[in-house]
Amino acid sequence: MYDTQAPPPEHALLIGLERPGYDRWAIEDSLEELRELAESAGATVLDSVTQRRDTPSAPTFVGTGKAAEIAAQCAATGANTVIFDDDLTPAQGRNLMDIFGKDVKVIDRTELILDIFAQRARTREGKLQVELAQLEYMLPRLTGLWTHLSRQRGGMGCRGPGETQLEVDRRRVQEKIKRLQDQLEEVRKNRRIERSGRSKLHWPSVSIIGYTNSGKSTLMNKLTNAGVLAEDKLFATLDPTTRKFRLPNNQNILLSDTVGFLRKLPHHLVESFKATLEETAEADLLLHVVDVSHPQAHEQIKAVGVVLEEIECVGKPTIVALNKIDRLGDDQSILEKFQREFPHSVPISARHGTNLDQLQDEIGNQLRARRVDVTLSIPADKAPTIALVYRSGYVTAREHDGAQVILRAQIPKVLAGELKPYVVEEE
Ligand SMILES: Nc1nc2c(ncn2[C@@H]2O[C@H](COP(=O)(O)OP(=O)(O)OP(=O)(O)O)[C@@H](O)[C@H]2O)c(=O)[nH]1
Ligand SMILES: [Mg+2]
Incomplete structure (x- = not known):
């Protein structure tokens, strides 16, 4: 049946800044990742627009001339969503909404990621975590929204009622945040109990980590038949899965697959997903899956390092699985470079099951002690x-x-x- 209430399909323009010397990601790769994120969220990407400047413009992120150009392009192409590759300040978001008009939605990178997480969350804990991150992200912007409205209604004289309403709304959101935090704490308590039950067995735990889409779930499934959703989508996995698994040397382990990492992962999200990521932090061994066929593989490895630091999980014993070697073709030089860089790495193809014996041996070696x-x-x-x-x-x-x-x-x-x-x- 046709649902007249459904929001119109999102036709998006992507906006990125080319900042010389700021970031080693080439602007094309960065926008390519943003495109994948937008499509993972269900949008159709019409075009992308870049501007070269050293720092974002404080009022409108891109220059005002560029913003007007983007508005015109929306009108000409029928784009109803503009997605920015960086986070916008509340003021930038507001000003851009003014320029683009009410028919065009302005979204930044964090909102896009939060939206994908909201679509993917399945467990109660996952849903609570996403909702918490969304509200925390919204809170300072709520202020902005109300100041914006009172300004539209004539500024100074109207500030009184606007402020009051704002305070009511802020309090409501803060109460909701508090409620969510309490509920999460409850869920986590249960989870800790579950985990301590498992730890009585003294089975070492191994966490599969890595950049999103690197092949973590595919590897998990190949090894354990866990039936985890593996898809060519960013953030296909959100909720952690743990399986008992026996290595060929008869060592029993607990293997976990969890949410992928991403460059510029929103801080609120990392904060509210800390519990999920705790699983990683408490693992005895990390299995870091790298998609070596990706042009930005090195930068992805670095981004994983940044998140590991944020969850206070550096210096853990780690095995690097150099995945998707089937996509490298005949040129072995890329692989050799990675192998020199990571001495205990194992080249694999999770999809084709290549070299998984060697990988399991390496896990066994690391845990032998x-x-x-x-x-x-x-x-x-x-x-x-x-x-x-x-x-x-x-x-x-x-x-x-x-x-x-x-x-x-x-x-x-x-x-x-x-x-x-x-x-x-x-x-
Ligand atoms: N060619 C090739 N593709 C692979 C390989 N391993 C995984 N893939 C593909 O890569 C895509 C992502 O795989 P997933 O296993 O979902 O990746 P993930 O790391 O779990 O991703 P998220 O859960 O989104 O963080 C899927 O389309 C897989 O089929 C491999 O060894 N070779
Ligand atoms: Mg996955």
Whole structure:
């Protein structure tokens, strides 16, 4: 059925600044990423417009002449949305709305990303986090909106009622923010309980991280058949998925796939997704998936580093998976360069399953120090303890000696410590 309430389809113009020496991303690549983001959000991109200047213009981001040109281009092409590759200040947003008119929506990079996240969030925690980030982003702009309205209505004399309404609205939003924070705290408490249940097993946790669209979910699915949505879309994954997984060397691990990173990831979003990202921060090992076929692969690696710093997660043991090697063709020089740069990296194709054995071996190597071979002698009536050894480790032999059960097993070092009274031999 045709829904007359549906908003009109978004036909967008993209606007970027070319700032010499500001950023190593070429403007074309930056706008290409913005185009992918816009299309991931469901918009049709008509054209992109760039302006070369050292700093954004304080009132209108681009120069006023350029802004007028963009307005004319909207009218000529039927564009109803203008998307800026950087964040706009509340004042810039307001002024640009004045110039473009009420039929044209002005969106900045943060709003676009928040919109995609809002579309993708599935779990309660995900939805709460996105809503919180959206409200926090809106709060200072709410002020702007009201000042704007009172100015339109004649300025000084009208400020009174506008301010009052503004205060009411601000308070409402702040209360909503507080409520969301409380609800999130509740969800997180439950999650911490879940996690501490898992950690009793002492299985090392490995987090798959990387730039968005690098192939994290594809790798997760290839390894564990997790059935995670993998798509040629930015931010296909939002909510974390964790699976138990046994490496070929019989080491059990918990493997997690989570939200991708992005350059200029909005600060509010990182803040409100901290809990999701905590999963990453608490991992024993990071598996950093890099799309080596991407022209900006190096810059993407750097952007991942920036987010890792923001979530206080630097210096963790990391394996770099150089993904999508099937797209490199015959020229191996790119790959060799990456391999020189990252000594413990493993070239793979997650899509074709190439070299995944080697990747799993490398994961096993990195985690080896966490395991020991032991012989345990446990009273047969201590069934829960025996079960724990089976669940947490890998039992290679079992014998009975009177009322004792003798187990030979590879178990986590921490568990060997806890089972000290039963350990009769340790290698
Ligand atoms: N050619 C090729 N494509 C791949 C490979 N791995 C993943 N892809 C494709 O890359 C796209 C993104 O893959 P995903 O697994 O969804 O990427 P992701 O890192 O989980 O992305 P987000 O969840 O959006 O952050 C999909 O179209 C995959 O099919 C690979 O090894 N080779
Ligand atoms: Mg994914």
